[in-house]
Amino acid sequence: MSTIAGRNRLADETSPYLLQHADNPVHWWPWGDAALAEARRLDRPILLSIGYAACHWCHVMAHESFESDDVAAAMNTLFINIKVDREERPDIDTIYQQALALLGQQGGWPLTMFCTPAGEPFWGGTYFPQPARYGRPAFADILRSVASAYRDKKDAIEQNREALLTALRERARGQAVEVAPGTTALPPALFAQVATRLAREVDPIWGGIGQAPKFPNTTVFERLWRSWLAGGRREAALLDAVTVTLDRVCQGGIYDHLGGGFARYATDAEWLIPHFEKMLYDNAQLVELLTLVWQETKSPLYRLRIAETCDWVLREMVAANGAFAATYDADSEGEEGKFYVWRAAEIDAVLGEADAAFFRQVYDVRPDGNWEHGANILHRNRKPALLSEDDEARLAMLRARLKAVRDTRVWPGWDDKVLADWNGLMIAALANAAAVFDRPAWREAATRAFDTIWSMRGDDGRLFHSWRKGIAKHRGTLDDHANMARAALALFETGGEGRYLDAAASLTEVLDTHFGDGDAGGYFFTAADASDVIVRRTDAHDSAVPSGNGTMVGVLARLWSLTGEQRYRDRAERVIAAFAGEVERNFFPLMTLMNNAELLQAMVEIVIVGPPNDSATHALTAAVHGRSLPDKVIRLLPPDAALPAGHPAAGKGMIGGRPTAYVCRNMACSAPVTEASALTAILEAGSAPGGNEKLPR
Structure with a gap:
């Protein structure tokens, strides 16, 4: 613990994910200039580990490797170890996920990336087991191999680093197109x-x-x-x-x-x-x-x-x-999904025979489980249609009883x-x-x-x-x-x-x-x-x-x-x-x-002019929200307010002192309407009938 690198520095962080690792024997650093400076000082490669608090396989790798004194000792001796919460630093995560893709590997978390002291990647993967299994080498073996390559195969490391960095820079910008006047890039x-x-x-x-x-x-x-x-x-x-x-x-x-x-x-x-x-x-x-x-x-x-x-x-x-x-x-x-799954006997004990039989049939609860180890995941996908109103009300009551019991379990983080x-x-x-x-x-x-x-x-x-x-x-x-x-x-x-x-x-x-x-x-x-x-x-x-x-x-x-x-x-x-x-x-x-x-x-500009608390204004607004109009833009306009001069409905207001709606497409507006049913008819028609001359904008 005498060297500057010799301690875990995550205890001062606020991220729940980083705090999950604050007691690891690994000498973790948070991402930052200090960690990169230490890597340069010692000329050690960086082991960058990226995950997030809700990640199951992040927990698995932590238990197998980061909580192991033996694995941690190798990490501490061979690398500067940096832990990143991908939710706190999406800018960091995205770069190294793309680097992993360039290596021909599928991304995901935990992300394990090996970098030069400048933070430039040269090789990586996702989850590595400890010991070896799933057809993957043991993480401890990976550590020794990478450290050896960094020390003894400088040319290969440099070739990988340069190729990845070049590719990252080439892909850092999108592919643009030239657009002729009066046309659009995506027709x-x-x-x-x-x-x-x-x-x-x-x-x-x-x-x-x-x-x-x-x-x-x-x-x-x-x-x-x-x-x-x-x-x-x-x-x-x-x-x-x-x-x-x-x-x-x-x-x-x-x-x-x-x-x-x-x-x-x-x-x-x-x-x-x-x-x-x-x-x-x-x-x-x-x-x-x-x-x-x-x-x-x-x-x-x-x-x-x-x-x-x-x-x-x-x-x-x-x-x-x-x-x-x-x-x-x-x-x-320590178990994935434990909070959410049920055994058939548990449901029987909570609901009683008749209600349990009904519930189990609807939610595919089986005596031997519909998942692993006799557990049941509640679902209705075998018969997805809703039941009668009375049956759905009964199910709601039964779900509430089960939830009350579930709430007494140990909750997920x-x-x-x-x-x-x-x-x-x-x-x-x-x-x-x-x-x-x-x-x-x-x-x-x-x-x-x-x-x-x-x-x-x-x-x-x-x-x-x-x-x-x-x-x-x-x-x-x-x-x-x-x-x-x-x-x-x-x-x-x-x-x-x-x-x-x-x-x-x-x-x-x-x-x-x-x-x-x-x-x-x-x-x-x-x-x-x-x-x-x-x-x-x-x-x-x-x-x-x-x-x-x-x-x-x-x-x-x-x-x-x-x-x-x-x-x-x-x-x-x-x-x-x-x-x-x-x-x-x-x-x-x-x-x-x-x-x-x-x-x-394809914008549909809808202007509703009227007092905000007027029931007729509310009825017009409800008519708009009752239609699926992904390209709508709504302007709720008090009677004493004005639209921008270039808006196709500029200068228009209430008709006969009543809240009024205008529907505008392609710079032309419908005739004004004051009834919700008339507004619905215009929206259902899909175009603005009648209307005014097109106005410049």
Whole structure:
């Protein structure tokens, strides 16, 4: 312990994941200049380990290797060991995940990357067992081999380092296209072609993309839904792809039928076996998509799952500062899923013979279990249709009794750190769902969370990424500012308070000032003053969360509509063009970019003029929220306020002293309507009849 490197430095961190490793015999460093300086001083390679608190295989590797005195001794002797919470430092994680992909390996967590003292990667993997098994070498053997190669095979290490760094730099920017005046980089016909191609990848029986494992892929299914709506509802394959998937997700084991909320993904093709961790961002995206599809289908199943998930968020995911916490762990008492699964005898003991028999039949509870070791995962995917109203009420009572018992178990670990980008996703989802289903408590939670994140800004107006235990830390990323700008616009469109529009404009200004890629058009993921990343990247690829650049296309499109400032539309077109060339290479990760490009091109601008508390104003607003209109932009306008001069409805107001609605497309507006039924008819027609002459903008 006498050397500067000779201790574990994670005890002073706030991340629950890093604190999980604070007692390891490994001499962990947090990522930062001090760790890199020590690696250079000792000329030791860096062992970079990246994970997160809810990660099952991270726990497994920790128990096998990082808690082992023997393995730790080798790590401490041979490497400078750096531990990173990928949720706190997505900028770091993304770079090294991409490096792993360049090595021809599938990414994931835990990520184990070996780097030069400058932090430049030369080899890596994900989980390594200790001892050797699963066809993988033992981690201790890996450590000795890598350290030996670093010492004795400098040329090979340098070749790997240079090749990876060159490739990372080459891929740090998107592939742009030249756009002729009056045209767009992503033509509307492309969206339908992509949707048709994607629909062929959907499992027609169980839904989802491909086979196991299955992720909800909400941005993909939004693309399919949008194309079904835009195609005049003629292509049944697109509708079925979305509704079959959502039905199976909502009734499968990936959903927590007792407590609400969705797990991150299913490990099987039938959505039975979840990876039990619950992530804030997954639930936000599923609430958004379910709400959008419910607006057309009016599915009682979707409405129920939305309500249960939003209520779960308000009940279990509110952190100490009023914003939303990050995750629930997959494990409890050292076992994956132990908190959630049931043995048949347990259910019999809680519910009694008659009720247990009914419940077990509905939820596929078997005497020998439907999963491993006699355990049952509750699900309804064998018969996903809802039962009669009386039977569903009976099931709700039985679920409540089981939940009361489950609540007495040892709970999974709760990662209560607050992340600005994930909060932005949930704030937008709650604001939208609150407006659609008239649930004021959801909106109150969304506004409280927004105000909390908004207070986490530096003197220059930039957001911090993370908060826990009263400490805000880590510079905000593109995703933080983009998702919070989107959240601000969701609150503005559903409530009309001007401060949210101002906040969205302010966050966009921050991005233009500190994250912009000059004439190239897109935004970098990290700010210009980021000094501890080896590459600044700018791309439009969705990951587990929507792309920040794709999200900003939607933010800029809405700001153009709501402010009338042409510069926002011009900026949105430049962002699209900056990445449109990647469509031919691989369109699958570009769904958010495409979806928001369609918003820019097919925007439906809806203006409702009237006193905010007037019942007739509310009726008009409810008519809008009763339709699935992914390309709508709503402006709630008090009678004494004015629209920007370039808006197609500028100068228009209430008719006959009654709240009035205008629907505008392609710079022309419908005749004014004062009845909710008339507004619904215009929205259902899909175009603005009659209307005024087109106005310049």
